[in-house]
Amino acid sequence: MTELLDPTSEREPSHRPLAKRPADITGKTVGLLDISKPRGDVFLDRLQAALEKKGVKVERFKKPTFTKPAPADLRHEIETKCDLVIEALAD
Amino acid sequence: MEIPGLEVKREEESLDLSYAFDVETVPTLLRFENGEVVERTVGWNRDIWRKITGVADLGEGLPEHRPGCGSRALDFPKPVDTSHLASRRVTIGSQEDDIEACIARGWSDGLPVVPPTPARVARMLTGTHRDAQEIVAVIPPDLAECTVEKVAVNAVLAGCEPSYMPVVLAAVEAACTDEFNMHGLLATTYFSGPVIVVNGPIAKRIGMNSGVNALGQGNRANSSIGRALQLVIRNVGGGRPGGVDRATLGNPGKLSFCFAEDEANSPWEGLAEEHGVEGDAVTLFCGEGPRGVVDQISRTPESLAKSFAVCLRTVAHPKLVLGFDAMLIVSPEHASRFKEAGWTKQRLRDEIYANLNFPGAELIRGAQGIEEGLPEGFKDATLPKFTPNGLLIVHAGGGAGLFSAIVGGWVAGETGSKPVTRAIT
Amino acid sequence: MHDTVALEAAGIPSVFVASSEFVEAAEAQSQALGAEPMRVFVPHPIQDRTDDEMRDIADAAVDEVLNRLLNV
Numbered sequence: 001m002t003e004l005l006d007p008t009s010e011r012e013p014s015h016r017p018l019a020k021r022p023a024d025i026t027g028k029t030v031g032l033l034d035i036s037k038p039r040g041d042v043f044l045d046r047l048q049a050a051l052e053k054k055g056v057k058v059e060r061f062k063k064p065t066f067t068k069p070a071p072a073d074l075r076h077e078i079e080t081k082c083d084l085v086i087e088a089l090a091d
Numbered sequence: 092m093e094i095p096g097l098e099v100k101r102e103e104e105s106l107d108l109s110y111a112f113d114v115e116t117v118p119t120l121l122r123f124e125n126g127e128v129v130e131r132t133v134g135w136n137r138d139i140w141r142k143i144t145g146v147a148d149l150g151e152g153l154p155e156h157r158p159g160c161g162s163r164a165l166d167f168p169k170p171v172d173t174s175h176l177a178s179r180r181v182t183i184g185s186q187e188d189d190i191e192a193c194i195a196r197g198w199s200d201g202l203p204v205v206p207p208t209p210a211r212v213a214r215m216l217t218g219t220h221r222d223a224q225e226i227v228a229v230i231p232p233d234l235a236e237c238t239v240e241k242v243a244v245n246a247v248l249a250g251c252e253p254s255y256m257p258v259v260l261a262a263v264e265a266a267c268t269d270e271f272n273m274h275g276l277l278a279t280t281y282f283s284g285p286v287i288v289v290n291g292p293i294a295k296r297i298g299m300n301s302g303v304n305a306l307g308q309g310n311r312a313n314s315s316i317g318r319a320l321q322l323v324i325r326n327v328g329g330g331r332p333g334g335v336d337r338a339t340l341g342n343p344g345k346l347s348f349c350f351a352e353d354e355a356n357s358p359w360e361g362l363a364e365e366h367g368v369e370g371d372a373v374t375l376f377c378g379e380g381p382r383g384v385v386d387q388i389s390r391t392p393e394s395l396a397k398s399f400a401v402c403l404r405t406v407a408h409p410k411l412v413l414g415f416d417a418m419l420i421v422s423p424e425h426a427s428r429f430k431e432a433g434w435t436k437q438r439l440r441d442e443i444y445a446n447l448n449f450p451g452a453e454l455i456r457g458a459q460g461i462e463e464g465l466p467e468g469f470k471d472a473t474l475p476k477f478t479p480n481g482l483l484i485v486h487a488g489g490g491a492g493l494f495s496a497i498v499g500g501w502v503a504g505e506t507g508s509k510p511v512t513r514a515i516t
Numbered sequence: 517m518h519d520t521v522a523l524e525a526a527g528i529p530s531v532f533v534a535s536s537e538f539v540e541a542a543e544a545q546s547q548a549l550g551a552e553p554m555r556v557f558v559p560h561p562i563q564d565r566t567d568d569e570m571r572d573i574a575d576a577a578v579d580e581v582l583n584r585l586l587n588v
Contacts, residue, residue, distance in 0.1 A: 017196075
């Protein structure tokens with residue numbers, strides 16, 4: 001395991017920062033990314049219904065296979081269309 | 092080997108015993124009394140070994156003497172002790188590329204950086220005699236204390252060599268003074284970034300460039316020293332574009348802008364010397380990108396000084412005076428005009444200033460059909476372009492080319508920044 | 517988890533939902549990637565659940581999922 005020395009003032013944690021979270025869901029588009037394992041679609045359908053009931057816009061996406069990261073095109077499409085993403089369902 | 096009556100210590104794969112006892116040749120025989128080495132011999136000499144071990148028939152049948160061979164410890168120098176380094180350790184994921192990992196954590200200025208391993212940082216610290224935990228400066232905007240070690244970590248990121256450390260340290264100190272106003276410089280929408288000018292013999296010793304392409308690419312010292320300062324401000328100070336840094340356009344020099352003044356060929360005293368600092372020194376100036384001055388015809392110093400003046404008028408805007416500073420970089424061919432005429436630097440400065448006085452009527456808002464300008468109240472005044480100390484003059488560049496350069500500064504005076512010169516120790 | 521790490525790097529808050537079987541694997545992946553993406557775990561098993569059971573699991577997970585996406 002490579003160790004590096006932190007070049008910062010160390011006031012923040014050193015791991016990769018997460019994206020800034022919005023305060024609430026109003027007006028946001030949520031992407032649901034199906035990793036294509038069986039039963040995941042039922043789970044996501046239900047999440048979609050729950051989100052839509054809260055007035056949230058939902059976009060659905062599906063990976064070609066769960067064995068590899070999403071292709072760059074698909075990721076780019078998701079990044080363009082969505083503010084928030086839920087990826088499911090791994091088992 | 093078996094020596095009756097003596098305990099033989101076997102050295103396994105590690106070379107710890109060799110490091111501990113400075114073993115450079117094998118075999119080496121050490122005799123201990125109460126844990127201290129009291130006798131030592133190198134190579135094989137039967138008589139000496141018999142004497143030291145007290146074993147009378149030691150090595151019977153062996154040759155009388157043989158020289159030793161070099162110890163493996165010389166091929167594998169002792170690993171640098173990094174346990175004293177205080178910076179937080181960041182473990183990189185096993186699937187992460189180490190350079191990408193640095194970039195992903197926000198430590199980069201947009202270009203790849205050198206991953207700051209403990210060994211690299213320890214090596215960087217050999218470039219300075221200062222204690223690693225000594226506080227160098229308080230870095231804006233976060234006002235974070237910065238140790239020599241933190242400067243070293245960022246110097247590694249930047250690609251510096253250890254010998255550059257004294258220059259980087261002096262630059263960090265100078266940049267974080269109140270007079271330089273690094274915080275203001277960062278937070279402005281203006282173009283400028285910190286420009287480092289190096290004086291003194293250290294420049295040549297560490298391989299800096301004061302000649303051909305002095306402001307350009309290709310010199311490790313020039314580029315990495317400027318970069319290290321900006322990385323300290325980014326990483327320790329927390330000042331980065333989109334955050335506190337709100338420059339509308341910025342300039343390419345904000346990646347790195349550092350060069351050495353050519354003193355050997357200069358007709359004048361160096362910048363640091365003018366500011367009262369002899370020998371190795373840095374001067375920090377808030378500068379935008381350089382702009383070229385072409386004058387390939389002037390033979391007289393008066394004419395060339397006038398060329399400089401009309402070009403200097405355009406710093407920020409021809410109608411704006413007293414608001415902005417500038418640095419004039421005179422190249423060797425241009426400088427020779429003044430050298431031949433015996434002009435001191437101050438004579439040149441005076442001549443330039445004499446050519447930079449303007450009637451207020453030309454400068455006020457609306458004059459010349461341009462809405463920008465000075466308030467109406469200045470209509471009847473005569474005003475100089477620069478404040479008395481607002482024009483720096485340095486000498487640098489290749490020997491061929493009748494071109495000099497102007498580096499426009501930032502806001503002059505109390506709300507802006509003053510150039511700061513600092514000795515390199 | 518590569519996807520959520522990449523999305524976070526692109527500025528999109530993300531959360532990864534997996535069965536509880538995945539807890540250790542997710543931790544190992546996270547360490548290997550040098551990132552700490554948000555994850556929610558739902559009860560194992562998944563494959564032999566009925567549709568109704570899947571829907572119940574989804575209902576139970578909604579709040580926690582939203583929690584990871586918002587600045588609560």
